[in-house]
Amino acid sequence: MSEDSQISTKQPLLSIENLKASYDESIILRGIDMVVKPNSVVALLGRNGVGKTSLLRSIMGLMPKTEGSICFNGEPIQELRSDQRARLGLGYVPQGRDIFPNLTVQENLEVSVSIAGQAGRDRLEEVYELFPVIKEMLGRKGGVLSGGQQQQLAIGRALLTNPKLLILDEPTEGIQPSIIDQIEDAIHLLKQQGNLSIILVEQYLDFAKAASDEFYILDRGSVVLAGESDDLTSGVIDKYLTV
Numbered sequence: 133m134s135e136d137s138q139i140s141t142k143q144p145l146l147s148i149e150n151l152k153a154s155y156d157e158s159i160i161l162r163g164i165d166m167v168v169k170p171n172s173v174v175a176l177l178g179r180n181g182v183g184k185t186s187l188l189r190s191i192m193g194l195m196p197k198t199e200g201s202i203c204f205n206g207e208p209i210q211e212l213r214s215d216q217r218a219r220l221g222l223g224y225v226p227q228g229r230d231i232f233p234n235l236t237v238q239e240n241l242e243v244s245v246s247i248a249g250q251a252g253r254d255r256l257e258e259v260y261e262l263f264p265v266i267k268e269m270l271g272r273k274g275g276v277l278s279g280g281q282q283q284q285l286a287i288g289r290a291l292l293t294n295p296k297l298l299i300l301d302e303p304t305e306g307i308q309p310s311i312i313d314q315i316e317d318a319i320h321l322l323k324q325q326g327n328l329s330i331i332l333v334e335q336y337l338d339f340a341k342a343a344s345d346e347f348y349i350l351d352r353g354s355v356v357l358a359g360e361s362d363d364l365t366s367g368v369i370d371k372y373l374t375v
Contacts, residue, residue: 143206145170145329146191146297151200153183153190160186162353163200168297173323173330175344175361177337177373183353184333185227188299191331192224193217205296223295227302227333229286233275237266240274240285244292252292259288262318280311287318298322299331304339312339319343337369349373 146168153161161183168174176184189195191202193214202210209217218224232240241259245252260267263284269277274285283303290298304312316339322328334340340347341364349357349372357372 144168144203145172145205146331147201147203148191149201151187151190151198151202153186153195153198155196160195160353161190161198164350164353164355166348166355166358168329168331169346170329171323171326172346173319173332173344175340175347176331176333176350177340177347178350179373179375182350184350185301186353187350188224188226188301188331188333191217191299192222218293221294221296223290223293223298225283225286225290225298225300225303227305229279229282231274231282231286231289234273236271236273237277237285238270240289241266241270241292244289248293251294255292255294259291262291262321263288263314278307280307283307283315284311287315291322295328297329297331301333302335303332304334304336312336316343337364337373340364 144167146166148164148166151161151164152159164187176187178184186195190198193209193212198210200210201208204217204220204222209220232243235243241256245256265281266285266288269281274282277285287300287303303315319330319332320343322330332340332344341361344361347359347361347364348355351372357368
């Protein structure tokens with residue numbers, strides 16, 4: 133990719149057209165169109181089982197069978213492996229956090245630094261400022277942290293790889309309100325820096341609305357509504373999101 137360190141403001145950071153995905157004979161995604169602008173936060177919403185995580189996995193190259201177009205910073209990536217997509221600037225924090233429980237917090241961070249090199253090491257202090265608890269617990273094993281602390285560590289690890297697009301799958305699941313507030317503050321601060329976009333899958337609608345600029349709602353593998361997050365009214369929520 134030419135000038136891969138630069139993000140054009142004249143084009144979407146991520147553009148998805150007619151994306152289809154399936155497991156064996158089961159169709160999961162049915163022609164998704166989606167755009168993520170530079171320096172924006174997009175909430176991906178929907179009831180359980182409608183394809184949100186499958187869409188994230190498709191973006192990262194982790195679904196076994198996909199069709200359609202995925203362009204990242206103007207370049208097609210649908211034929212690239214997941215590790216190649218990550219090197220281009222896609223960071224992924226899956227549901228369940230995916231840290232190394234038997235490594236210390238510092239060792240967890242060093243794994244990401246080893247991938248990103250000096251650029252990742254230079255970003256350590258920023259991660260500590262976003263999530264002070266990480267610095268306080270460098271010597272502890274990841275597995276003994278609370279769920280919220282593990283989530284902060286998982287996001288911090290992803291940030292150390294210097295992503296241009298950070299993908300968060302259910303970051304508030306099962307964690308206490310005070311840490312949810314810290315994660316929301318971190319998202320706002322990251323956006324203010326002007327060099328990162330975020331896709332956020334979230335069931336906690338107040339958090340999703342407060343943290344995002346735009347939203348997409350999925351149902352049965354298709355986008356049924358999209359717009360600005362201010363338009364997430366109670367009527368929209370009742371129609372598309374209430375169980």
